[in-house]
Amino acid sequence: xxxxxIVTSIVETVTETLNSYPGTRVLxxxxxxxxxxxxxxxxxxxxxxxxxxxxxxxxxxxVVNVLPVVMHCTSCGEDxxxxxxxxxxxxxxxxPCSDMRQGRELEIDSIEIEDGEVKA
Amino acid sequence: xxxxxVELRRGILKKNDELAAALRTSYxxxxxxxxxxxxxxxxxxxxxxxxxxxxxxxxxxxxxxxxGDLETDNDARRLASSGAPVRQINTHGICHLDAEMIGxxxxxxxxxxxxxxDFLFIENVGNxxxxxxxxxxxxxxxxxLSVTEGEDKxxxxxxxxxxxxxxxxxxxxxxxxxxxxxxxxxxxxxEIRPGIRIFETSAKTGAGMExxxxxxxxxxxxxx
Numbered sequence: 381x382x383x384x385x386i387v388t389s390i391v392e393t394v395t396e397t398l399n400s401y402p403g404t405r406v407l408x409x410x411x412x413x414x415x416x417x418x419x420x421x422x423x424x425x426x427x428x429x430x431x432x433x434x435x436x437x438x439x440x441x442x443v444v445n446v447l448p449v450v451m452h453c454t455s456c457g458e459d460x461x462x463x464x465x466x467x468x469x470x471x472x473x474x475x476p477c478s479d480m481r482q483g484r485e486l487e488i489d490s491i492e493i494e495d496g497e498v499k500a
Numbered sequence: 501x502x503x504x505x506v507e508l509r510r511g512i513l514k515k516n517d518e519l520a521a522a523l524r525t526s527y528x529x530x531x532x533x534x535x536x537x538x539x540x541x542x543x544x545x546x547x548x549x550x551x552x553x554x555x556x557x558x559x560x561x562x563x564x565x566x567x568g569d570l571e572t573d574n575d576a577r578r579l580a581s582s583g584a585p586v587r588q589i590n591t592h593g594i595c596h597l598d599a600e601m602i603g604x605x606x607x608x609x610x611x612x613x614x615x616x617x618d619f620l621f622i623e624n625v626g627n628x629x630x631x632x633x634x635x636x637x638x639x640x641x642x643x644x645l646s647v648t649e650g651e652d653k654x655x656x657x658x659x660x661x662x663x664x665x666x667x668x669x670x671x672x673x674x675x676x677x678x679x680x681x682x683x684x685x686x687x688x689x690x691e692i693r694p695g696i697r698i699f700e701t702s703a704k705t706g707a708g709m710e711x712x713x714x715x716x717x718x719x720x721x722x723x724x
Contacts, residue, residue, distance in 0.1 A: 382594075382595055382596065382630045382633070385594075386512055386513075389512050389513070389515070390512055393508070393510060393512070394508075397506065397508060401506065407503060411512075416632075416658070416659045416662060416663075417633065417659075418629050418630060418632050418633045418659050418660075419633075465658040465659075465662070465692075466655055466658065466691065466692075467691045467692075468662065468691065468692060468693065468694055469691075469694075476690070476694030476695065477694065478693070478694050478695055480662075484663075486511065486512045486513055486633065487508075487509060487510055487511045487512055488508045488509070488510050488512060489507070489508065489509060490505050490506060490507045490508055490509075491505070491506050491508060492503055492504070492505050492506075493503065493504060493505075493506060494501055494502070494503045495501060495502050495503075495504070496501075
């Protein structure tokens with residue numbers, strides 16, 4: 381429900397970054413979003429079109445890389461990936477897990493930019 | 501024309517996280533236990549908080565509350581009947597509280613300074629989705645669920661229940677007429693957040709409040 385404010389923040393951050401890369405154009409913005417981040421990738425993509433209009437990001441693609449939940453299982457002594465978010469148990473041994481290693485990320489991973497005219 | 505990748509690896513809510521970290525530092529320095537109460541609209545957060553404030557106050561503890569709603573100061577006026585200082589935060593359409601709003605309302609709160617408090621309660625906007633993304637610097641995030649809502653609420657909103665430190669089931673006095681299956685509700689909460697402390701309460705009858713208050717005072721003593 382707060383996807384528009386999240387996307388607005390992405391546009392601001394990337395615009396700021398572009399100050400260090402004058403004369404470039406953004407082709408793609410790549411996000412890392414955990415399945416427990418409370419945002420819906422489709423809504424992000426939808427809002428992105430609106431929020432990027434009239435900014436240096438206009439026309440660029442938003443690519444959302446969704447990350448599954450990874451818990452540390454103390455019984456198995458290793459990190460395990462959960463298949464869903466309906467049960468926080470180790471898929472191998474069935475023990476409950478409370479130590480989360482991945483799943484809440486909400487970050488800009490990278491951007492792909494294109495240089496304008498090559499200056500000699 | 502050449503293309504290149506620029507690595508950013510920057511948290512999108514970084515600004516909120518930084519503000520929340522600063523708030524957390526000030527809460528710790530002041531020795532105040534801060535709790536963030538989150539639930540759907542209608543779960544009974546305000547009634548539960550009203551009773552909690554009264555009970556803590558009657559034990560000589562210093563309490564205050566910030567309460568978030570889109571509009572109106574109805575909840576603040578209701579909570580103020582406890583005698584504790586209460587300040588309303590109107591978000592005007594925003595579906596959650598964020599760290600900036602908390603900081604702004606702590607500043608210039610007449611008669612209230614953190615170092616003169618034992619407990620600060622933050623009643624979030626009624627919403628089980630968005631508040632889970634916004635750290636307010638709290639020590640304890642409390643997810644509330646009422647007996648009228650259905651035992652599968654934790655399964656439907658795993659993000660929020662998984663991020664909680666304690667769970668409170670409210671309105672236990674009407675569990676019977678609602679045919680509330682408490683074993684199933686507790687099992688579901690534990691599926692999403694294994695080992696979490698669960699309190700079964702009624703703000704109306706006072707059932708379960710002693711255990712809850714005992715937990716609060718123990719957590720508060722543990723701060724120093």
